[in-house]
Amino acid sequence: MIVVVGHIIYSKAKVVHDDGEFDILCMGPLAVLPSYQGNGIGSLLMNDSIEAAKALGHRGIVIFGNPNYYHRFGFENAMKYNIQTAEGTNLEEFMVLELYEGSLTGIHGKFYADSVFSVDQEELANFEKQFSNLCNWIMREAYTASLFYYNHDLNSK
């Protein structure tokens, strides 16, 4: 049996400036099942994925997160690289990791996450409506199926 105890997600993002548009990775979310936390799983996911990102030729990783956790992996305030949020601000929680020496040279501007993160509220509401209908259908079918098997089981005795 395989048990998933943690996950890490990366998406493609952009840093945009008048003089160009630069590809960058965005990490998040990262999570470990509470009962497995504090055993190095989060660090393993971070370190392995950072190595994979380097091997794939990426130049940097942006994150929004707790600096106390991410500084240990080499993340620094994005201000150091002249990278701002899409709103043009900088904050301690907005960090970047240079994947190899000088890899972020020339990359500066505003950070834009992939459009997949932009939520159209109406579309979301419709999606959730469909989802709950689907859930109801699955529950009804599962209930009918369990009744069927229950009857079948009783009949076979």
Ligand SMILES: CC(C)(COP(=O)(O)OP(=O)(O)OC[C@H]1O[C@@H](n2cnc3c(N)ncnc32)[C@H](O)[C@@H]1OP(=O)(O)O)[C@@H](O)C(=O)NCCC(=O)NCCS
């Ligand atoms: C953050 C998280 C992924 C760390 O995973 P983990 O497997 O427990 O981490 P590790 O075992 O590799 O590291 C444990 C260290 O991280 C620290 N740590 C854990 N969560 C932290 C947090 N939210 N902020 C700061 N430090 C944190 C622990 O204090 C511990 O520090 P130490 O090594 O100095 O003792 C996990 O706690 C989690 O899933 N938290 C809930 C979701 C979350 O906050 N995700 C991050 C979003 S930015």
